[in-house]
Amino acid sequence: MGELQVEKHVKYILAVEKRKDDFESVVMEHLRLNGAYWGLTTLDILGKLDAVDQDEVISWVMQCQHEDDIAGLQNEDGSFSGDMWGEVDTRFSYIAICSLALMRQLDKIDVGNAVKYIVSCKNVDGGFGCTPGAESHAGQIFCCVGALAITGSLHHVDKDLLGWWLCERQVKSGGLNGRPEKLPDVCYSWWVLSSLILIDRVHWIDKEKLAKFILDCQDKERGGISDRPDDAVDVFHTYFGVAGLSLLEYPGLKPIDPAYALPVSVVSKVILGK
Structure with a gap:
């Protein structure tokens, strides 16, 4: 099936965060808060959140808050x-x-x-x-x-009807698409899989083939995960790929809550006070 390149993904995420002045970073500035969520949550799922300066991150996030x-x-x-x-x-x-x-x-x-x-x-x-x-x-x-x-x-929710629509999103490669006749994309490893888990129909897809598809989308040299094998990686798909593997109970990953899209430990602490 392949192996998740944890250390290389961590290195990739940290490198992306440090690039603030190149063209790609400038044109994606409006998505930087989204990127922080994708990157930080990925690091947390990987058990590597201590790789970032949390005080610095919190300070920057608070600067983005509006009064609304x-x-x-x-x-x-x-x-x-x-x-x-x-x-x-x-x-x-x-x-x-x-x-x-x-x-x-x-x-x-x-x-x-x-x-x-x-x-x-x-x-x-x-x-x-x-x-x-x-x-x-x-x-x-x-x-x-x-x-x-x-x-x-x-x-x-009509769980059987919706479950049928969702399970039909799996294609021959094992990946999932977002609508009929579309190409598979790693991000749907989250959107589809989490929904199937929430309605208790996840056993209707081939989870092993999906895990293999996600792992095949890794850049095994430089880290990061792409939408499909051999495409360019980005933080968005890196998060959804790792989150999907967490839902699939890939060894060594923190469990993620399928409704809140955050590690179960975070949800328990914030909502339940545990």
Whole structure:
């Protein structure tokens, strides 16, 4: 099956963070906070979080905070806008619900209305889209199923119908795609796999073939994971590849929570105080 190149992935993530002045870093500056999440969570899953200066990271993250309150972005129909400009997407419903749950502040929003909106985005194939009537997509399915799981509302999901749609995302190589007739992509090792786990249908796919696909996407010389074998690596796919392997219980990795997309140890500490 191959071996996860832990030390090389750690070295790759740390090198990416240090490159702040090259062209790639400048044009991706608007995603730097996302990159911090992908990189730091990967290091944590690998058991290597002590490789970064945590005080420096926290200080930088706090500089990115605005005065807005998340709850103010909920709309009358229960949906959430991503920012002051008003774009609505079920991704924002998940982000709002997940963030507020981590802060133990879910009572600041109308949870029932938020759930009602998410359910309105369910399609006849069992999947979910970004808005009512939009095409089912594995990424949106995770956002909706994850939000429903956090709010204790998974009874709204047709688990067999959705499970069938999700398991059909596995292609011959073992990888998963996000929609029918699309190429496999390592990131769906998270979006699809976590959703299948949340609805208790993960046994409907070949987990061993999926693990092999992820490991085949590694840059075994310089570290990092790509979307497909032999493509260029990036922190985004490195995170989702390692997170997918964690869900597959790959040896030596910390378990990750399929709803919160954070290590189980972090979720337990933050929400349960353990």
